[in-house]
Amino acid sequence: xxxxxxxxxxxxxxxxxxxxxxxxxxxxxxxxxxxxxxxxxxxxxxxxxxxxxxxxxxxxxxxxxxxxxxxxxxxxxxxxxxxxxxxxxxxxxxxxxxxxxxxxxxxxxxxxxxxxxxxxxxxxxxxxxxxxxxxxxxxxxxxxxxxxxxxxxxxxxxxxxxxxxxxxxxxxxxxxxxxxxxxxxxxxxxxxxxxxxxxxxxxxxxxxxxxxxxxxxxxxxxxxxxxxxxxxxxxxxxxxxxxxxxxxxxxxxxxxxxxxxxxxxxxxxxxxxxxxxxxxxxxxxxxxxxxxxxxxxxxxxxxxxxx
Amino acid sequence: xxxxxxxxxxxxxxxxxxxxxxxxxxxxxxxxxxxxxxxxxxxxxxxxxxxxxxxxxxxxxxxxxxxxxxxxxxxxxxxxxxxxxxxxxxxxxxxxxxxxxxxxxxxxxxxxxxxxxxxxxxxxxxxxxxxxxxxxxxxxxxxxxxxxxxxxxxxxxxxxxxxxxxxxxxxxxxxxxxxxxxxxxxxxxxxxxxxxxxxxxxxxxxxxxxxxxxxxxxxxxxxxxxxxxxxxxxxxxxxxxxxxxxxxxxxxxxxxxxxxxxxxxxxxxxxxxxxxxxxxxxxxxxxxxxxxxxxxxxxxxxxxxxxxxxxxxxxxxxxxxxxxxxxxxxxxxxx
Numbered sequence: 001x002x003x004x005x006x007x008x009x010x011x012x013x014x015x016x017x018x019x020x021x022x023x024x025x026x027x028x029x030x031x032x033x034x035x036x037x038x039x040x041x042x043x044x045x046x047x048x049x050x051x052x053x054x055x056x057x058x059x060x061x062x063x064x065x066x067x068x069x070x071x072x073x074x075x076x077x078x079x080x081x082x083x084x085x086x087x088x089x090x091x092x093x094x095x096x097x098x099x100x101x102x103x104x105x106x107x108x109x110x111x112x113x114x115x116x117x118x119x120x121x122x123x124x125x126x127x128x129x130x131x132x133x134x135x136x137x138x139x140x141x142x143x144x145x146x147x148x149x150x151x152x153x154x155x156x157x158x159x160x161x162x163x164x165x166x167x168x169x170x171x172x173x174x175x176x177x178x179x180x181x182x183x184x185x186x187x188x189x190x191x192x193x194x195x196x197x198x199x200x201x202x203x204x205x206x207x208x209x210x211x212x213x214x215x216x217x218x219x220x221x222x223x224x225x226x227x228x229x230x231x232x233x234x235x236x237x238x239x240x241x242x243x244x245x246x247x248x249x250x251x252x253x254x255x256x257x258x259x260x261x262x263x264x265x266x267x268x269x270x271x272x273x274x275x276x277x278x279x280x281x282x283x284x285x286x287x288x289x290x291x292x293x294x295x296x297x298x299x300x301x302x303x304x305x306x307x
Numbered sequence: 308x309x310x311x312x313x314x315x316x317x318x319x320x321x322x323x324x325x326x327x328x329x330x331x332x333x334x335x336x337x338x339x340x341x342x343x344x345x346x347x348x349x350x351x352x353x354x355x356x357x358x359x360x361x362x363x364x365x366x367x368x369x370x371x372x373x374x375x376x377x378x379x380x381x382x383x384x385x386x387x388x389x390x391x392x393x394x395x396x397x398x399x400x401x402x403x404x405x406x407x408x409x410x411x412x413x414x415x416x417x418x419x420x421x422x423x424x425x426x427x428x429x430x431x432x433x434x435x436x437x438x439x440x441x442x443x444x445x446x447x448x449x450x451x452x453x454x455x456x457x458x459x460x461x462x463x464x465x466x467x468x469x470x471x472x473x474x475x476x477x478x479x480x481x482x483x484x485x486x487x488x489x490x491x492x493x494x495x496x497x498x499x500x501x502x503x504x505x506x507x508x509x510x511x512x513x514x515x516x517x518x519x520x521x522x523x524x525x526x527x528x529x530x531x532x533x534x535x536x537x538x539x540x541x542x543x544x545x546x547x548x549x550x551x552x553x554x555x556x557x558x559x560x561x562x563x564x565x566x567x568x569x570x571x572x573x574x575x576x577x578x579x580x581x582x583x584x585x586x587x588x589x590x591x592x593x594x595x596x597x598x599x600x601x602x603x604x605x606x607x608x609x610x611x612x613x614x615x616x617x618x619x620x621x622x623x624x625x626x627x628x629x630x631x632x633x634x635x636x637x638x639x640x641x642x
Contacts, residue, residue, distance in 0.1 A: 027457075027458075027461075134322070135322060135325055135326065135329075138322060138326060138618060138621050138622050138625065139326060139329070139330075139618060139621075140576070140580060140614055140617030140618050140620075140621060141580070142580040142581075142583060143580065143583070143598055143610075143613070143614045143617055144330070144333070144614060146583075146598070146599070146602055147333065147334055147602060147610055147614065148333070150602045150603070150605075151333075151334070151605075234465065238467050241467060241469075242467065242469065242584055245467075245469045245584065245587070246583070246584070246587060246599060248602075261469070261470065261473075265473060268473060268476070268477060268481070269481055272477050272481075275470075275473050275474075275477070276474070279466075279467075279470035279473070279474065282467060282470065283462075283465055283466040283467070283470060286465040286466070286467070287461060287462060287465035287466070290461055290464070290465050291461060294461075
């Protein structure tokens with residue numbers, strides 16, 4: 001009897017516990033499915049739906065016939081004012097929006113974790129780094145982002161090409177202006193961890209600071225960083241679409257969801273669906289990411305877990 | 308408390324100076340400056356004169372110090388002069404917009420009322436919606452109302468304002484025709500009809516901003532009330548036979564509003580930032596629209612000044628939040 005009960009109750013690692021708790025959060029699970037669907041739509045979709053999103057009929061007569069079509073089998077979401085297929089543009093737009101969100105989050109988390117760990121671990125530079133964080137928090141970020149985009153866009157695009165240049169500029173600009181919360185959270189965690197016995201033990205056998213940080217501190221700040229990272233993706237996607245919406249994001253032949261929405265507004269009265277589709281895509285992505293972040297926060301908190 | 312306030316005020320000054328330097332240098336040293344936009348057909352000596360007329364031939368440092376002096380000394384003097392009819396400024400040079408050749412502060416003075424009316428009303432309504440939702444969600448935790456409130460809040464800060472704004476325009480302005488799509492800044496409220504027109508044109512932008520603000524504040528209210536509902540004093544109040552309404556609305560609410568008030572104060576400057584987008588959607592001729600317009604024509608003095616005003620707002624409201632916290636919560640006394 002006892003043997004069978006032990007066997008059915010398989011041992012779970014710490015990540016198994018997290019997953020078990022995460023699965024209890026219904027909203028987060030629904031969001032995970034939603035985000036998965038959106039990711040498949042954007043990443044695998046273009047392999048199935050093989051229309052070039054930037055394809056414009058070279059024949060003028062044909063091009064005029066192709067313009068502003070409603071939904072049909074050939075173009076399920078219709079075509080835009082230049083006769084480009086909206087479904088293909090939505091897929092490519094999603095790729096870029098998701099890529100911007102992820103890479104910008106990675107930049108922000110990298111800067112935030114570095115600053116946070118350094119400030120928490122080395123008392124000498126703590127004051128300086130936290131002053132820097134406070135300074136960044138007091139900057140008016142949206143106006144500064146707009147100014148940065150406007151002033152540097154052409155130069156960077158001239159050096160790296162319009163696609164890569166704009167992408168890198170947007171990602172760096174968003175990353176550089178959104179690392180502060182991660183830094184604060186990480187610093188707080190590190191300050192508490194530094195006084196724990198295992199760090200003391202590591203130090204007393206002569207482990208150098210670099211290795212203590214990598215082997216002992218970083219794995220333990222992973223969970224707050226994960227939550228901050230998830231929420232960071234959502235914020236980055238919103239920021240990118242705001243920039244595109246204000247006309248200071250990606251160039252027009254480079255569709256992102258924000259850009260598509262911005263392009264659709266000019267003809268919102270006649271073709272409202274051109275605003276609705278990208279808007280729904282952005283909202284659903286951000287909503288799912290936020291819900292997943294919420295679920296992760298609950299799942300990674302050992303005080304809530306197991307309740 | 309007084310010494311804390313003074314100390315905080317004094318630390319705000321170097322922060323502001325540093326921020327002003329960052330903004331000034333970022334805008335000024337950027338490659339795409341208006342000096343490079345003068346057509347090549349313009350003869351060099353004329354080009355030199357044009358640059359000199361804009362004051363752009365001076366070294367960066369001189370221009371920065373001049374701008375600081377104008378921002379913190381000359382412009383307030385003009386402000387005093389305008390208020391009391393004095394002549395302190397004596398014609399000192401003001402910060403001039405390169406685009407319109409008018410003083411930047413005059414432009415800001417013309418644009419600010421529009422922004423303040425819309426943003427202020429929206430924030431007030433947002434708070435008024437958020438508080439009851441937050442309180443009731445916490446009181447009935449995990450009820451359907453709470454779940455709906457959570458979803459509402461999540462959707463509120465996930466759906467971008469430029470999408471909600473356009474959907475509202477589509478439904479209420481284009482299809483139903485109830486409200487105008489464009490905000491008319493020339494409208495003056497003189498009688499009942501113009502007041503109604505004002506309400507109609509404010510309805511959509513205020514709704515968009517209010518929903519967005521309510522989402523965040525209702526979350527804070529909920530968690531703060533939840534925390535207080537578990538406290539001992541609540542049990543004591545209930546044990547001595549106090550009615551539920553009185554317990555929640557008097558004892559719990561008072562204590563839980565302390566962090567909420569500071570969040571409301573901290574959130575105000577970000578609302579100005581968010582209003583940039585809303586002003587763009589509804590074509591409101593406010594300060595955000597002025598900033599975007601100035602950015603597109605490389606009007607550096609306007610961009611620097613408006614951005615710095617946003618920074619001043621943020622630092623000021625941080626200060627207000629800190630001081631409010633100390634005044635409201637006797638457990639937190641900084642001295």
